[in-house]
Amino acid sequence: MDATGDSQGQGEIEMSYYSIETEQALLGSILIEPDLIYESVLNPEHFYQEEHRLIYENMLQMKGKQEKIEVVSLVARMGAAVQDIGGVQYLVNLSSTFPMVEQFAKHEQIVKEKFLMRTGMTSIKQLYNDMPDNPRELAAELMSLSESIGDEVRTEGGFRHIKDGLMDHFDQLERKKEHGLASGAKTVGKALDKLTGRWKKQTLNIIAARPSVGKTAFMLNNATEAGKDGMTVAIFSLEQPEVQLLDRMIAAECRIDGENVRDAKLTDDEWSKYTMGLSSLAELEIYIDDKPGRTIQEIRAAVRKLKKKHPELIVFIDYLQLIHGGKKFAGGRNEEVGYISNSLKQMARENDCPVIALAQLSRGVEQRQDKRPMMSDLRESGNIEQDADTITFLYRDDYYNQETEKKNIIECIVAKNREGSVGTAEMANLRQYGKFLDLEVRH
Template identity: 30%
Template sequence: IHLYEPLHRKIFEVAGDIIRMGKIANPVTIKTFLKADEKVGDMTVSQYLARLVRNAVTVINAEDYGRAIYDLALRRALITIGEDMVNIAYDAPLDMPPQTQIEDTERRLFELAENGRYDGGFQAFNDAVALAIDMAAVAKERDGGLSGISTGIHSLDSKMGGLQRSDLIILAGRPGMGKTSLATNIAYNIAAAYEGEVQSDGSMKAKNGGVVGFYSLEMSSEQLATRIISEQTEVSSSKIRRGDINDADFEKLVACSMMMQKVPLYIDQTGGISIAQLSARARRLKRQRGLDVLVVDYVQLMTGSGKSNDNRVQEITQITTGLKALGKELNVPIIALSQLSRQVESRDDKRPQLSDLRESGSIEQDADVVL
């Protein structure tokens, strides 16, 4: 509720409850649920309710009045965030670097911009049920009949139902097994299939495909682009790097590059990025360009944000927990690549197990899907 006065919030809540019960909300029915001895200036609650009714406006411009109240509530929230930012900057503890405060302030501002509030809370179960029904309706209308975002790989979609929002999907394998190749294929397929739909508030929402953010901690953006072009044109990447291509291959490369310029695939090639930096940049991308899928290549190359640098297990735990929280915050699926330990090579049965995930058991604990 965005009303400032506590009494106004209480009146609004009581009126809403009465209306939901199918009864009439008026000063007579509302005052029985308020404290009789409560004073508003020199007026009783009953007198104040009667005065509110006398000064009530028509419902013709109700939306405009509601938007004015909402805008003022956002301004109060901005003031609170600004005051907190100033107070923390003045009295920041020694173990809190300025970058941490910047990331925390950016997170609060993003949540305020996205949700109209900067604090979490309980959600009514009927709201969750409505969201589930909406998801089923979207799946019915979407190409392929998937509740999630299609990866472009039919065998994978049939098992997972597409990439589900807020899921953390771990794609694991030994070095050289094709993790990055599969991840780039999925990322490009989603971005290439993007179809935007204008919402009532003027924002864009993906009808098919989606906007993809790709954190490439291992490869440069040029290497990643070369790999995608090679996969799409079926021209060997080694030939592209050496320039050992004929005119026909070159024409295919040019045509592919022209098509790829329109694809909403954004690459961040920063190496050794921390989970806090990754989260801040993902929020910024969603706010500026939109974001439907996030890919991280790969988890073991990330760093933690705290003081656990001397304990790699705790650091990986912090990273995977942060990725899962980020997926829920942005409401997007996150595909995180991970290395497998050498144990899988020392066994007769080479099929990997969850315990083979390298450096931390939290990866299997936080993941919704492990491939």
């Protein structure tokens, strides 16, 4: 094919990413029925042609000042700039030649979709020019791009009549009642359940503590409890390999000393417990991904895939600050962690499931007389506090004070609860087993 043919082919490809006629019809409809500007969800940047961006921007300014949008008033507002769009005659032509008012919503959708196509192509070209150093980073960038465009498309749902929502609510209540999931996913403790109202679908729940307090053991106890309650459990372990998690889960389930499990030094009685515990755990729908260095895009993709097969899903992540953002962040690590926490919240929403993420606390805790954690102790907090629906801190007084009266007791301090109360729930912490129990049943 000669150069002319190539040029024509390129032009055909470019044309698929904008529609001048649709933009003209949309602007002409507003000139015919000015109140349509109050229904419009577009921004000037959504228009491909610069002249149309300028016209629409002036229309929005008139909307903000409660001015009626018509050709004469629009010309007066634009002043000399009207010549940049082809003069007064161009506006007259828009209002007389192109208007199809009844198609306004459809035209808006086309303009928005063309904009998303152009944005995607621009991002792909930029990605090509700034090619990452490795295929994993490239995959993360592509998934991030896909998710950002997908999020834009999903925001176009619009209104629903309350009757439809109420019917869905009734169906969900019946289904939850039938399956025993009326209040969300159970936590490992009744007192914590009562305080938090359980872990509800579409929520991001943060469990935070200093190292060695028991975050991972607490997570595994809750994961096992969710599995026993009939849920499918996804565990992303970015810090520890699967075998270490299984050691802990078996010790807690079988009430066997964790060191004996790890070192394979089991008594005859413990072997019996071990065999029974293994059978019990094997029946649960628990899936473990222990690959280190996971990107948030990889996690979202894996959860989306699992959700298709298992509707009643709950996700645990150990831990948030070990997740990679998958791309470069001009604002440094705080911006990256903020992006990750926001992505986890979106993941909970789009998959209609609870997400529980562990988080590390800063060393600032150690420098205070009262070592109980506070919101400001969240390391590289970014938007964690804003995105989370619940934030629970784990605190052991016997970790810091050998003379404490609260030996083998862990405090679950609910510092944020978007839909319920804040306060503290205490649980027994049988550390040799890595087991957490309600205080009244610890014996």
